[in-house]
Amino acid sequence: MSSTNLVSKICLAAGVSLCAVMASSALADKMPVEQSMSTLEYELLSRGDLWTYKKLDGYSEAPFLNDLVKAGKLPPVEERLPAEPLVMKTMAMSDGIGVYGGVFRHVIGGRPEGWNWLAGQHQGWGGINMAIQECLVRNGPLWQVKAEEQSGPLPNLAKSWEWSEDKTELTMHLVEGVKWSDGDPFDTEDIRFWWEDNVQDENVASRLPKGGLGDGTTLEVIDAYTFKFTFTKPQGPEILKSLAYIQGCPGPAHALKAKHPKYNKDASYEEYRNAMPADAVPPVVLGGWVPVRHKADELVILRRNPYYWKTDEAGNQLPYINEMHFKLTTWSDRTTQAVAGTADFSNMENPGNYVEGLKQTLSADAPVKANFGPRVLSWRLELNFSETNGVQDEVDAELRKFFRQKDFRVALSHALDRQAIGQSVARGPFMYPYSGGFSNGSPYYDYDSTVYYPYDLAKANAMLDALGIKDTDGNGIRNMPGSGADLEIDMTTDRRQVTDKKQADAIILMLAEAGVRVLIRNVDTIDTASKNGDFNMLIRRKEWALPTRETCFHLPIANSCPDRHLPGSDGTRNLMDFEVEMVDAYNTILSSWDAVEAAEAAKTIQRLWTENAYTIGTVQAPAALLVNKRIKNAHPGTPVNMFEWAEDGVVRERLWTPKDQQLKELLPGTIAEY
């Protein structure tokens, strides 16, 4: 589906919705279909349509590598590739098999901390990590996979795996013959080093925590390409997703061992963390591109990895693109430059800028196109359900009692005119009502399980009256029956988020109509402010596409989360019945081996969440990926972030640029030299 079509479709849907909302007050507990965004659909594939592992009749490579082979600087491509490389299938490529050459330009706000990702260092985000790290399995491209085949991650360095009968043992098989970018073989010694000397070493702040695969999990190397995890209790397929970016990505044992305190008595753990400093290029990697220049604070240049272990179906060694740039500026500059055409890739997820952004991208000479994908941004009000944590006085205590009553939450929901809130954020057909739970576009979102409490001020007032919260002193604000205090709720908002602030302003006015006074408490970063549970109500953007991702932000699966329902100082908390039911459903998803059963459990969560107004959704909006028109195979509909961020979802190794549109390479003819 082209982006233009999609935009007009959205506009059309919103046009209808504006008419429909006038006559929809009779709809009490279902969101009108045209308002729900559930009509946006994308072409999906089977898992096996994405890639496979097989030997091909012959291989070809970027022409300049051919020259290096002839000059004796590189072994022939057949010797650099595994016996059975990972083969990207043509049917999953929207523009088909590509041509070699050209440059892919990123602009990011991050800066590489160093190249030792095993010790938890980041490479600046914005796609550098994903260009150099390859992981045991992969999640990003799962957005292209049909819902009925969503069960665990996609294979990557681990080409296959088997579970024992009792689901406590997992045997994984690596692709045989993969080589690091310096030509050194990749094998289970790299896996062992990753697991034993990093994940399990308490002095290393690795990305996969020690208990990240369950406490007591052990790893055993069987042979050069086979290893086995043993779990202390049965597991479901979802646990494997933890081995995708950025947690299950091995580092080069042969390059790092000498810097690790276990093998080098003179080294400290602090030194080990910084064993591959950002300025020391090239690092040894398994990814499609290798950093070869780091101009601190200004630019990182990556060149193709001649040992990359993936090909297309015609036997062309990937990636297609020779050179990758990461210009180091600011995050806001990323979108500006993408729209201007001086960067090739960015996401557009600030609805306040959509009108101008689309105006820019829709003009005929615009260098960039906006792909709206199934990633939906959504905002929600969260009420604090803890009876003790953050409770300052008897008024707080009484407030929390009401927060824990379903009718109170439903009344607040009825008091919100979501169409008006949406228009306060972005004029035009961009914002839709949202009632909470899974995001639209998520494979786990289910329209029929979603309950909606639309704008109905009379009903809101009646429900609050029925709860005994009436305006007894005649000042226009309801009084709470116990303390007699005005019904004032402090709402924490992030001062830097313009979209949140605009909604907060609208919500203050709407709740005032229902006799509820909202007092704003501005903070710098809401996640930092909320983590101690010291708030009564807050508004923030928070999506939930996958039950197993960032679950702690959503469900009380551990004692330390979510922020809105933390235990008191005695360590206990009183979960509401439907919360317990949701956690049960979540555990079913975790342990289930039946995709249908897992999907049903997700529906249960969705129904319980929205019916009980667990969080009070406000509005939602689609997000777009901005991609330069030169770039081919950037599949329409690629989400900005769903199973993983777009850099992984779009599968950059299969992107290409037609010869006549390729930009000049800064370091033509070169590769990383060690």
Place this chain on the structure above:
Amino acid sequence: MGLLRFLAQRAAATLVLLIGISIVSFAIIQAVPGDYVDMWMSTTAAQTGQSRAVLEPQAEILRAQLGLDQPVVVQYWRWIVGIVSAGNFGDSFFFSKPVTEVIGLRLPRTLALAFTAMVLAQFIGGALGVYAAMNQYKLGDTISTIVAFLGIVIPKFVVSLIILYYLAFVWHSPYIGALQSPEYLLQDHWSLDKLWDFLKHVWPILLISIWAGQAYTLRMMRGNLLDVMKSQYIETARAKGLSRRRIIMVHAIPNALHPVIMNIGSRFEYMIKGEIEIAIVLGVPTIGPLILSSVAERDMYVVAAIFMLVATIMVVGNLVADLLLAVVDPRVRQAAMEGNT
């Protein structure tokens, strides 16, 4: 002897001020809730989908490695001892390298740009001021007055946004968000091409700084010159039959310039602040965007060091201006010494 004593007193006062600034800059970053490891946890949680509870043990390791588990007073003491004993401003958590290296890349650019803008603004503002005074109430005066007032009234970030809009969305300029095109970033030596490329990147920041900076000088120069022109000695010069041009160039301007030059210390401070503001909007790699990102990342040693250095530059700038004034104007020196005895 009097001047030396004056100098010593001012230097001592400056030292006390700098210690105060160091404490305040350290306190500011501590006052904001959360530290770098909190930001690390938030990012990691978002990137990996892990809960904070699971990440907490890693966070503790990192806190210990970065020294963030120590009391604030200890952290401050270590920091200040490092600065005084070894010129070590601590390490940037975000960049994993010494703060001096991180700032060392950007501060010279900020200073060079601010200084260039200041000199040009003084020169252009001064010339326009002379022109306006000489053409009082004529069209040229009116136009330069309007331009000057717009320069003073419109905030620099607004002008920056307008220019950015045109550069990015109307002209699709490749010269945004950097001071050099990628191909020249890799060249270590300067060439004419590289210089030309640099000018294509740098002009917006200079244009905005100069426009905002010249206005004040223009108004000051115009007023001073008009005042001077009414002085007795100008009348005398006229009576002697000197040409108008000679009277203005030789007698009036040098005297009208006096207060403008005296004001340079405070103008430099204004230009640094202006450069920081403009660079943030335009995303130019000078100190401005670094302040913003370091505060967001809770990269405390970078923030504190920048506050310290920028404040130091401003304080020293003022000190130099005061000293200059004292040297040039005996009345100031006299007053300062009387005030201090």
